[in-house]
Amino acid sequence: MFSLKNKVAVITGGGSGIGKAIALLFAQQGATIHLVELNTEAADQVIAEANSSGGKGQVHAADVSNQQAVSNVFNQIGHIDILVNNAGIAHVGNVENTTEADFERVYNVNVKGAYNCLFAAIPLMKAQGGGVILNIASIASHVGITDRFAYSMSKGAIYAMSLSVARDYIDHHIRCNSISPARVHTPFVDGFISRNYPGKEAEIFEKLSKSQPIGRMAEPSEIAALALYLCSDEAGFITGCDYPIDGGFIKLNN
Template identity: 60%
Template sequence: MSQQNTKKIALVTGGGSGIGRSICLRLAKRDIHIMVVDLNLDAANLVKDEILRDSGSADAYAVDVANHQQVHELFNTITKHYPIDILVNNAGIAHIGNIENTTEADLDRLYNINVKGVYNCIHAAIESMKSRKSGVIINLASVASSVGIAHRFAYSMTKGAVLTMTYSVAKDYINDGIRCNCIAPGRVHTPFVDNFLAQSYPDNQAEMFEKLSKSQPIGRMGKPEEIAGLVEYLCSDDAAFITGSNFPIDGGFVTLNN
């Protein structure tokens, strides 16, 4: 992208698949230049190519969000040339288990990606945003950050941290022109769900898919495009009065599932 280009810049972590891919494609349609960031460079490049084929603008980068040095090196490289106007912290991993079957290694792995990864990216972006008195940060939390869900001990812990980090950043930088919000999806139909069902329920995938779908009061899983639509709104000037908020997008899971 030319340095003379005046497009806004959005950096999306975990942009190579699932919800992250949909966010990248959706924001690209708003004439925003997308930095597709993923641990898997091949996946990031596929999304970048998809954006370019649709006359959008994008670059792709590989980074481990859990690696503080890697993240800072990437952000420093980018901000030498372009401001990061929008940061979407979407990268994350799941884990199933209660405290008894959550190992220390499991806990560390979830923390390093889901919590430290968000910290690393905000830490790397905040100085540039603060200096320009402008910036939007969107964190992907979960319904698990607000309500108890069985066998999600480590995952819930990390998403609760994402929620409270959102509140803290919004409070600390409200006078610096930086808005920080988070989105709390319910169950969303992504390749992760399909892979989970194939591995865990190879003989009754359809039955389990239906059961998981019905756990949302609305009767189905969310679509990645629906999450992307909410991100698009929160990144836009139409949401200029919104900061420090958590947005459930869950088919009624939090408020109606009782």
């Protein structure tokens, strides 16, 4: 079950965290992985790790917010069975203290970046008779999170775009779903905490961990396991759905 043998998978932001976990698992399950990543050094290490376990893949240096760069990469790859829109950045602030530059930076990576990849991938998938798209949204798509105005905006857009693409391309045999993680323990989270809460790292990490009723953050491998299922043939009847993977955050925080 859950084999991706002979599948070609494109993962944006595949150099670390959730993207890295998805890339390694997909390679382990037989997919040829293509990482679209600005940090090519980190992505090269992921490919080397995949290769050492019998996988195969390639790194493509591209900024997802640049449509021409994304189109060039996708057209070079040519055949894409699976697209995982994972690349994203965060921002702390409410609407009053989110500057225009902050808002545009989050929008350009999280929203426009996903759009650019959809814009480039869907014609290829249509031409080959189908494909699977998985967008990484967030619990911030569903509930109000304090001081996450721009980030919540971007992840709400991911959720809505997933539904739109699923509806528009169902007759082309393109499935599109999203995942909404709660906090996931990645290097990104550690860096985020250290930048925004200097001197309070341990306190904030504990607070964020306990905000999930299950009492901890998710591991990237747990997100990757759900991604594998949704991108596999076993999930062929699933499209237009969002899957919270949140330790009970949305439904049990009462």
